[in-house]
Amino acid sequence: MSENYKFIQNRNCEYFPCHKVENKEDFNCLFCFCPLYMLKDKCGGNFKYTNDVKDCSDCLIPHSKGAYKYIMSKMSLVIKIGSERD
Secondary structure: OOOHHHOOOOOOOOOOOOOOOOOHHHOOOOOOOOOOHHHHHHOOOOOEEEOOEEEOOOOOHHHOOOHHHHHHHHHHHHHHHHHOOO
């Protein structure tokens, strides 16, 4: 069974790779903008707040080989929070 949908690279992107990494071959662009950003401190990534803005520049979770599995494991929480009404 093919699982190519879990990994993609956009080497034509002017920001590729957008994080400092040792091996560009393993850099996954699938989640260019992390869908877990809105989870704040529940995302599980390596982030900090700079001027009250979440800064994920030190986080490689969405760009790793296991990114798809990890992101999907958190999607029920994303859906729950996104479904809440004010």
